[in-house]
Amino acid sequence: MTVLDTPAWRPRTEAGPLLPDAAPFRLLGTPEAARLAPALLTELYGQLVRGRRFNRQATALTKQGRLAVYPSSTGQEACEIAAALALGPRDWLFPSYRDTLAVVARGVDPVEALTLLRGDWHTGYDPRETRVAPLSTPLATQLPHAVGLAHAARLSGDDVAALAMVGDGGTSEGDFHEALNFAAVWQAPVVFLVQNNGFAISVPLAKQSAAPSFAHKAVGYGMPGRLVDGNDAAAVHQVLTEAVDRARAGRGPTLVEAVTYRIDAHTNADDATRYRDDDEVAAWRAHDPVDLMERELTGRGLLDDALRQRTADEAEALAAALRERMHDEPRLDPMELFAHVYAEPTQQLRDQEAMLRAELEAEQQS
Amino acid sequence: MSPSSSTAPAPAAAPVAQKPATMAQALNQALRDALVADPAVHVLGEDVGTLGGVFRITDGLARDFGDDRCTDTPLAEAGILGTAVGMAMYGLRPVVEMQFDAFAYPSFEQLVSHVSRMRNRTRGALPLPITIRIPYGGGIGGVEHHSDSSEAYYLHTPGLHVVTPATVEDAYGLLRASIASDDPVVFLEPKRLYWSKADWSPQEPREVPPIGRAVVRRSGRSATLITYGPSLPVCLEAAEAAKEEGWDLGVVDLRSLVPFDEETVAAVVRGTGRAVVVHESAGFGGAGAEIAARITERCFHHLQAPVLRVAGFDIPYPPPMLERHHLPGVDRILDAVGRLQWEEG
Numbered sequence: 146m147t148v149l150d151t152p153a154w155r156p157r158t159e160a161g162p163l164l165p166d167a168a169p170f171r172l173l174g175t176p177e178a179a180r181l182a183p184a185l186l187t188e189l190y191g192q193l194v195r196g197r198r199f200n201r202q203a204t205a206l207t208k209q210g211r212l213a214v215y216p217s218s219t220g221q222e223a224c225e226i227a228a229a230l231a232l233g234p235r236d237w238l239f240p241s242y243r244d245t246l247a248v249v250a251r252g253v254d255p256v257e258a259l260t261l262l263r264g265d266w267h268t269g270y271d272p273r274e275t276r277v278a279p280l281s282t283p284l285a286t287q288l289p290h291a292v293g294l295a296h297a298a299r300l301s302g303d304d305v306a307a308l309a310m311v312g313d314g315g316t317s318e319g320d321f322h323e324a325l326n327f328a329a330v331w332q333a334p335v336v337f338l339v340q341n342n343g344f345a346i347s348v349p350l351a352k353q354s355a356a357p358s359f360a361h362k363a364v365g366y367g368m369p370g371r372l373v374d375g376n377d378a379a380a381v382h383q384v385l386t387e388a389v390d391r392a393r394a395g396r397g398p399t400l401v402e403a404v405t406y407r408i409d410a411h412t413n414a415d416d417a418t419r420y421r422d423d424d425e426v427a428a429w430r431a432h433d434p435v436d437l438m439e440r441e442l443t444g445r446g447l448l449d450d451a452l453r454q455r456t457a458d459e460a461e462a463l464a465a466a467l468r469e470r471m472h473d474e475p476r477l478d479p480m481e482l483f484a485h486v487y488a489e490p491t492q493q494l495r496d497q498e499a500m501l502r503a504e505l506e507a508e509q510q511s
Numbered sequence: 512m513s514p515s516s517s518t519a520p521a522p523a524a525a526p527v528a529q530k531p532a533t534m535a536q537a538l539n540q541a542l543r544d545a546l547v548a549d550p551a552v553h554v555l556g557e558d559v560g561t562l563g564g565v566f567r568i569t570d571g572l573a574r575d576f577g578d579d580r581c582t583d584t585p586l587a588e589a590g591i592l593g594t595a596v597g598m599a600m601y602g603l604r605p606v607v608e609m610q611f612d613a614f615a616y617p618s619f620e621q622l623v624s625h626v627s628r629m630r631n632r633t634r635g636a637l638p639l640p641i642t643i644r645i646p647y648g649g650g651i652g653g654v655e656h657h658s659d660s661s662e663a664y665y666l667h668t669p670g671l672h673v674v675t676p677a678t679v680e681d682a683y684g685l686l687r688a689s690i691a692s693d694d695p696v697v698f699l700e701p702k703r704l705y706w707s708k709a710d711w712s713p714q715e716p717r718e719v720p721p722i723g724r725a726v727v728r729r730s731g732r733s734a735t736l737i738t739y740g741p742s743l744p745v746c747l748e749a750a751e752a753a754k755e756e757g758w759d760l761g762v763v764d765l766r767s768l769v770p771f772d773e774e775t776v777a778a779v780v781r782g783t784g785r786a787v788v789v790h791e792s793a794g795f796g797g798a799g800a801e802i803a804a805r806i807t808e809r810c811f812h813h814l815q816a817p818v819l820r821v822a823g824f825d826i827p828y829p830p831p832m833l834e835r836h837h838l839p840g841v842d843r844i845l846d847a848v849g850r851l852q853w854e855e856g
């Protein structure tokens with residue numbers, strides 16, 4: 146044996162096939178789009194319009210004091226809904242804090258999806274029932290969970306994939322690195338979706354990464370990287386569906402970078418004029434995910450005034466229902482504070498529970 | 512590896528631990544028996560596979576249960592614990608090994624932000640039955656970063672159980688109980704007791720001790736030493752030596768810091784009226800401060816003297832050549848006992 150025969154000497158994977166395309170993959174407005182099924186396009190269109198309206202309504206709810214905060218995904222609706230639609234019923238979604246829309250598109254009740262941002266209990270839905278992990282506020286920490294879950298599913302012989310979402314800023318976290326590395330080594334059925342929306346709060350891309358693209362990072366881990374136009378709902382849907390299918394087929398993880406833009410400020414509490422130019426915002430407004438889809442549908446004669454109106458009405462109805470249901474203050478039981486810390490509360494927690502109960506009783510009597 | 516392979520050899524229930532057994536063997540047997548008892552149990556960590564762990568606690572598990580049940584992970588502690596969270600979300604029961612106390616720190620965010628609060632965050636929908644085994648403490652001549660006593664970080668995190676055995680039998684029983692628990696358990700293994708021996712075999716039927724119950728290792732009428740993990744043998748030795756001074760010292764082994772068995776501790780201290788808490792980790796803001804405060808709250812009128820603490824100095828863990836000055840020893844414990852205001856008693 147010589148060193149040339151040892152495992153350390155030779156590259157373990159060929160890099161070439163893993164490399165992303167030079168430019169983001171697009172479908173809408175290209176000749177390729179002709180083979181897309183009309184039903185898919187109109188479904189995506191309806192979701193986009195409803196998603197846009199949802200973002201607007203949720204932001205309005207912050208102004209009315211019904212939500213504590215809302216990180217809007219306006220401009221990113223294509224990524225949000227494509228992520229949800231690419232998954233089958235048994236697959237799992239691991240959303241980041243901005244991804245309420247993906248959670249709702251996956252079928253979670255909107256009010257339940259918003260409990261965290263309402264200041265109500267942290268997670269309003271049952272993750273096992275919905276197959277949606279809790280919205281993760283500590284950035285990138287949900288990525289290793291997705292890998293572990295996908296790995297466990299595979300160990301159990303189940304046909305289940307996981308899709309984990311993260312922002313461009315989140316890719317700088319150590320957990321991003323560790324999750325991708327574990328996923329590739331274990332060949333876990335997981336898809337990572339980086340929504341590159343240009344900013345992490347105020348910090349622009351150039352201060353976040355010097356990589357050719359986030360998709361290129363995949364190569365270093367030994368998984369394919371895909372670069373896609375994140376405002377092209379058909380393209381994101383196709384790329385994610387391929388990646389999820391690939392994962393389920395036992396061919397391992399994929400990293401998808403969707404290039405998009407955060408049209409609103411970071412949250413309702415942020416002032417984006419302090420750190421970015423209107424020109425840039427205008428450029429992205431001209432590449433809007435809803436408009437791109439409308440143009441495609443119109444060009445193919447799939448969008449008439451009636452459909453446009455029906456879709457708008459549906460979105461309005463959803464917004465009205467959300468407004469109405471969010472109108473009443475939720476009633477939380479303070480005694481529940483002690484109920485879920487452990488399977489059985491400790492003696493110390495029981496003592497504190499008794500103290501709070503006495504305080505509440507005294508409050509009621511006065 | 513082939514995660515879905517069903518070619519793993521049949522689980523070996525054969526005993527490895529034979530009388531007298533070491534704590535390391537007892538821990539290995541506990542893992543083995545847990546792997547046999549529940550197919551959801553999965554062991555993962557650095558070098559836990561072929562090597563059997565740097566302390567050999569997982570010796571033979573990968574051979575006997577297959578790589579999928581005892582997995583060498585990439586070298587990344589946050590990744591190990593983070594993926595364990597996902598595995599537990601799917602219904603598995605991961606047992607994670609951190610190679611050393613100070614190398615568990617990269618996983619701290621996963622521990623605090625997710626492991627400890629997933630049950631609470633989801634209103635009980637998503638409990639995480641994860642056991643995190645961490646060899647801890649000094650006294651083995653380890654170079655920097657190999658001797659930390661990190662329990663205070665963990666016990667200050669609501670949602671975690673913090674368990675630490677001090678005897679060979681408890682190492683077996685408490686690890687079985689921890690793996691069976693539906694709550695996450697930080698299982699602190701006193702590495703300097705790994706090679707301690709007891710006339711014990713897991714084949715003898717015995718009750719698995721419930722988590723959260725302290726045990727009186729030695730009853731005494733003069734004063735009570737309250738301790739856990741690596742300091743138990745030191746306290747027992749001190750109690751023996753104290754006889755010469757005319758003191759009859761009792762020793763309580765907490766076995767778990769969370770839940771903290773306040774009832775047992777308070778009952779014992781009420782009987783003696785004097786108590787010293789002993790642990791290796793730094794005294795300031797340490798477990799002993801909490802224990803002393805609680806004893807004072809519960810037993811004030813029975814106390815003949817303030818509760819004292821004998822702990823490690825408030826310094827980063829010292830170089831091995833100086834560690835004997837840092838670690839609580841028999842003399843320092845007896846000095847503390849001597850300061851329990853006997854003249855007024």
Ligand SMILES: Cc1ncc(C[n+]2csc(CCOP(=O)(O)OP(=O)(O)O)c2C)c(N)n1
Pocket residue numbers: 243282283284311312313314315316342344345346407411
């Ligand atoms: C670990 C961690 N550090 C800091 C924060 C505070 N924080 C919340 S959002 C955010 C920016 C996130 O940017 P990015 O990952 O690009 O996602 P985006 O907001 O663009 O969706 C920061 C710094 C956090 N939530 N978690």
